[in-house]
Amino acid sequence: MATHSLFLLPGDGIGTEIMVEVEKLIAWTNGEGLTDFSTDSGLAGGAAYDKHGVAITDEDVAKAKAADAVIFGAVGGPKWDNVPYEHRPEAALLRLRKELAVFANLRPAICYPALADASSLRKELVEGLDILIVRELTGGVYFGEPKTITDLGNGQKRAIDTQVYETYEIDRIARVAFDLARTRGGKVHSADKKNVMKSGVLWDEVVKGVGKDYPDVELHHILADNAAMQLVRTPKQFDVMVTDNLFGDILSDVAAMLTGSLGMLPSASLGAPDPVTGKRKAFYEPVHGSAPDIAGKGIANPIAMIASFAMALRYSFNMIELAGKVEGAISAVLSDGLRTGDIAQDNRKTVGTEEMGAAILAKL
Amino acid sequence: MATHSLFLLPGDGIGTEIMVEVEKLIAWTNGEGLTDFSTDSGLAGGAAYDKHGVAITDEDVAKAKAADAVIFGAVGGPKWDNVPYEHRPEAALLRLRKELAVFANLRPAICYPALADASSLRKELVEGLDILIVRELTGGVYFGEPKTITDLGNGQKRAIDTQVYETYEIDRIARVAFDLARTRGGKVHSADKKNVMKSGVLWDEVVKGVGKDYPDVELHHILADNAAMQLVRTPKQFDVMVTDNLFGDILSDVAAMLTGSLGMLPSASLGAPDPVTGKRKAFYEPVHGSAPDIAGKGIANPIAMIASFAMALRYSFNMIELAGKVEGAISAVLSDGLRTGDIAQDNRKTVGTEEMGAAILAKL
Ligand SMILES: CC(C)[C@H](C(=O)O)[C@@H](O)C(=O)O
Ligand SMILES: CC(C)[C@H](C(=O)O)[C@@H](O)C(=O)O
Numbered sequence: 001m002a003t004h005s006l007f008l009l010p011g012d013g014i015g016t017e018i019m020v021e022v023e024k025l026i027a028w029t030n031g032e033g034l035t036d037f038s039t040d041s042g043l044a045g046g047a048a049y050d051k052h053g054v055a056i057t058d059e060d061v062a063k064a065k066a067a068d069a070v071i072f073g074a075v076g077g078p079k080w081d082n083v084p085y086e087h088r089p090e091a092a093l094l095r096l097r098k099e100l101a102v103f104a105n106l107r108p109a110i111c112y113p114a115l116a117d118a119s120s121l122r123k124e125l126v127e128g129l130d131i132l133i134v135r136e137l138t139g140g141v142y143f144g145e146p147k148t149i150t151d152l153g154n155g156q157k158r159a160i161d162t163q164v165y166e167t168y169e170i171d172r173i174a175r176v177a178f179d180l181a182r183t184r185g186g187k188v189h190s191a192d193k194k195n196v197m198k199s200g201v202l203w204d205e206v207v208k209g210v211g212k213d214y215p216d217v218e219l220h221h222i223l224a225d226n227a228a229m230q231l232v233r234t235p236k237q238f239d240v241m242v243t244d245n246l247f248g249d250i251l252s253d254v255a256a257m258l259t260g261s262l263g264m265l266p267s268a269s270l271g272a273p274d275p276v277t278g279k280r281k282a283f284y285e286p287v288h289g290s291a292p293d294i295a296g297k298g299i300a301n302p303i304a305m306i307a308s309f310a311m312a313l314r315y316s317f318n319m320i321e322l323a324g325k326v327e328g329a330i331s332a333v334l335s336d337g338l339r340t341g342d343i344a345q346d347n348r349k350t351v352g353t354e355e356m357g358a359a360i361l362a363k364l
Numbered sequence: 365m366a367t368h369s370l371f372l373l374p375g376d377g378i379g380t381e382i383m384v385e386v387e388k389l390i391a392w393t394n395g396e397g398l399t400d401f402s403t404d405s406g407l408a409g410g411a412a413y414d415k416h417g418v419a420i421t422d423e424d425v426a427k428a429k430a431a432d433a434v435i436f437g438a439v440g441g442p443k444w445d446n447v448p449y450e451h452r453p454e455a456a457l458l459r460l461r462k463e464l465a466v467f468a469n470l471r472p473a474i475c476y477p478a479l480a481d482a483s484s485l486r487k488e489l490v491e492g493l494d495i496l497i498v499r500e501l502t503g504g505v506y507f508g509e510p511k512t513i514t515d516l517g518n519g520q521k522r523a524i525d526t527q528v529y530e531t532y533e534i535d536r537i538a539r540v541a542f543d544l545a546r547t548r549g550g551k552v553h554s555a556d557k558k559n560v561m562k563s564g565v566l567w568d569e570v571v572k573g574v575g576k577d578y579p580d581v582e583l584h585h586i587l588a589d590n591a592a593m594q595l596v597r598t599p600k601q602f603d604v605m606v607t608d609n610l611f612g613d614i615l616s617d618v619a620a621m622l623t624g625s626l627g628m629l630p631s632a633s634l635g636a637p638d639p640v641t642g643k644r645k646a647f648y649e650p651v652h653g654s655a656p657d658i659a660g661k662g663i664a665n666p667i668a669m670i671a672s673f674a675m676a677l678r679y680s681f682n683m684i685e686l687a688g689k690v691e692g693a694i695s696a697v698l699s700d701g702l703r704t705g706d707i708a709q710d711n712r713k714t715v716g717t718e719e720m721g722a723a724i725l726a727k728l
Contacts, residue, residue, distance in 0.1 A: 013561045043547050088559065090559045090560070094470065094560070120485050120486060120489050120596055120597055120598070121484050121486070121596075122484060122485070122486060122487055125484050139559075141505075141527065141561060142560055144524075147561075147562050148562060149565060149566055152530070152531075155531065156530055156532060157530065157531050157566055158528065158529070158530045158531075159527075159528070159529050159530075159561075159562045159565065159566035159567075160508075160526060160527065160528050160562065160563070160565040160577060161526075161527040162524060162525075162526055162527070162564055163505065163523075163524065163525040163526070163527065164522065164523070164524050165522070165523050166516070166520055166521065166523075167516075167519065167520045167521050167522075168520060193610070193613070195440075195452065196454070196458070196505075196506050197505060197511075197523075197525045198511050198513050198523045198525055199523040199524070199525050200525065201449065201513065201523065202513055202521055202523035203523075224614060225613045225614050225615075225617040226617070228592065228614045228615075228617055228618045228621075229617045229618065229620070229621040229626075232484055232485075232618060232621045232622065233484055233621055234484070235476050246557070246610075247614075249557070249588075249589045250588060250589050250592045250611075250614055253589040253590070253592055253593045254592050254593065254596060254618065256593070257592075257593040257597055258596065264594075271542040286680060300685045309425045355726045
């Protein structure tokens with residue numbers, strides 16, 4: 001078996017604690033001969049800033065680029081609220097996304113049956129929910145120039161951000177969405193604000209064009225504001241939703257929150273296949289943040305992190321079966337009644353990070 | 365009593381039907397000597413395009429500017445999906461907002477007690493909900509330049525939208541939010557994406573500065589994506605939320621949908637007080653759209669439109685008591701069990717637009 005390389009960036013807050021559970025899982029899959037992962041790890045976010053004065057070092061970016069997959073925890077915390085803007089913890093994430101060119105961010109919002117009661121929505125609206133948000137991740141207002149604050153004098157400043165999209169960027173993310181829809185419910189909703197934004201007009205035009213190559217996939221246009229509403233109203237109407245970087249940020253958070261399982265949701269960010277090797281750069285991270293309020297207490301939910309690793313098995317290493325087993329183990333411990341504090345329920349057993357990680361491993 | 369002028373723009377779809385109910389109400393308040401409104405009306409959206417080839421004529425814009433308040437229905441529909449971009453129905457709305465300079469969009473999200481069951485959220489999370497979204501309405505990515513699509517050749521295009529905010533624009537909307545918070549729960553959440561956008565950095569800086577003038581109001585910063593999540597998770601934590609044009613578009617729709625009462629929610633858009641007369645330009649419209657699917661059937665819910673008129677009474681004419689009476693009449697008919705189709709419930713009586721309008725009038 002070829003050695004596969006993983007680069008681990010636990011980051012800040014609960015990121016470090018939940019990454020430990022993934023490391024144990026890797027040790028186990030390697031030990032069982034199921035995988036042959038070599039791992040290395042680095043610093044990102046506040047942890048990197050404290051040590052090196054930057055959100056991530058050039059060395060660690062280079063290692064991330066060289067690895068077959070990057071497994072990322074979470075970054076940020078109040079400790080770094082006042083560091084210079086270019087070194088804020090989030091800068092690590094943005095730089096990695098851009099330099100790895102992982103333009104396709106896959107955010108599944110799945111309602112685990114055992115947790116349908118945990119949603120703020122009525123149970124019947126979310127039970128069995130399975131939405132995949134496909135978010136463009138390397139363009140739009142996140143990276144467009146100019147992006148400036150100018151002092152105009154007299155106490156006045158002008159801030160500018162620029163939303164830029166080119167045809168090829170929309171085309172490639174649309175294809176990812178259509179390809180994935182084919183493996184799922186066969187339906188794509190494309191969300192934009194074409195009634196107000198020119199980037200929305202182009203977005204819609206390109207997505208509709210790509211749609212012609214997928215006559216077997218149902219394509220719906222939806223305005224982003226209406227998409228947010230409809231996610232709250234009747235989320236099960238959606239299968240795959242494709243949208244830009246900024247709308248994707250918000251809509252995927254809404255979708256995640258609907259499931260009542262925020263601490264459970266993984267994400268994958270994929271680049272284009274290399275023309276020679278066919279390999280895609282890939283970046284896996286939980287949807288939740290670094291939760292500084294509960295960091296260091298050993299109570300964080302490691303499931304989103306472990307599920308992110310499962311996504312790596314599936315998308316980077318084509319180990320579909322093993323990925324399914326890990327996901328099955330997660331479902332099984334939930335059905336057994338184990339819960340971390342964030343999803344605690346009456347008549348269920350609340351456990352810590354380590355115990356949850358161990359229980360999942362035991363199921364394997 | 366001085367004559368007050370209202371300019372009515374029913375627009376398209378259900379806009380025309382629900383405006384009729386407001387006209388009846390105006391006739392009644394005038395007849396009772398409670399008001400002395402003179403009214404005129406014009407065309408907006410598709411209706412204007414069909415007649416004049418533009419989304420709104422210069423004459424109607426001039427009338428809107430001259431009036432004490434504009435009462436707007438809704439615009440748009442599939443019929444006009446393919447009209448030239450600059451004449452699409454929404455252009456009427458955008459032009460009016462900009463030319464009237466109504467920068468402060470007030471969107472209350474109230475859960476009517478009689479309708480707490482209609483929310484997709486669990487009843488206990490929304491019962492008694494009363495959030496006020498204060499959305500900046502004349503700046504940001506809606507109006508910033510450049511806003512273009514450029515043909516790059518080889519089938520490639522580049523679309524650009526520009527988010528621009530200056531200090532004074534943020535300052536004035538923040539003051540509106542703080543002033544309103546003082547009359548309510550005394551709490552403001554300011555939502556932006558300062559971790560990614562320079563306009564968010566400036567937004568936060570200016571709002572915090574304005575906050576110093578309101579030491580009695582609690583100010584919280586929240587990232588826009590987290591705001592969307594928290595609205596779904598525990599909406600009652602919010603009192604006033606102030607945010608920019610684009611985030612406000614999405615967050616106010618989420619907040620509206622939470623209430624289960626989308627057809628019930630009004631909005632007010634206010635300009636700066638005139639330095640001489642103290643009068644503010646003002647624009648009132650329901651939060652819902654033109655609902656082309658049910659237009660012309662006499663089944664649309666007129667409540668949001670009537671509640672928008674009540675907001676006009678309050679904010680443009682300082683008729684606080686009469687505004688309260690109209691709002692009380694709405695609550696009363698709901699408590700009586702009357703419902704339009706959009707909020708139909710078992711054991712409640714479903715009525716049409718006219719009957720609902722008449723019932724509210726009868727309560728007065
Ligand atoms: C941390 C932040 C920069 C990031 C984003 O806005 O993309 C986060 O919200 C996310 O969704 O991954
Ligand atoms: C119709 C559209 C231009 C408008 C907006 O985006 O502002 C609408 O969604 C709203 O919220 O009033």
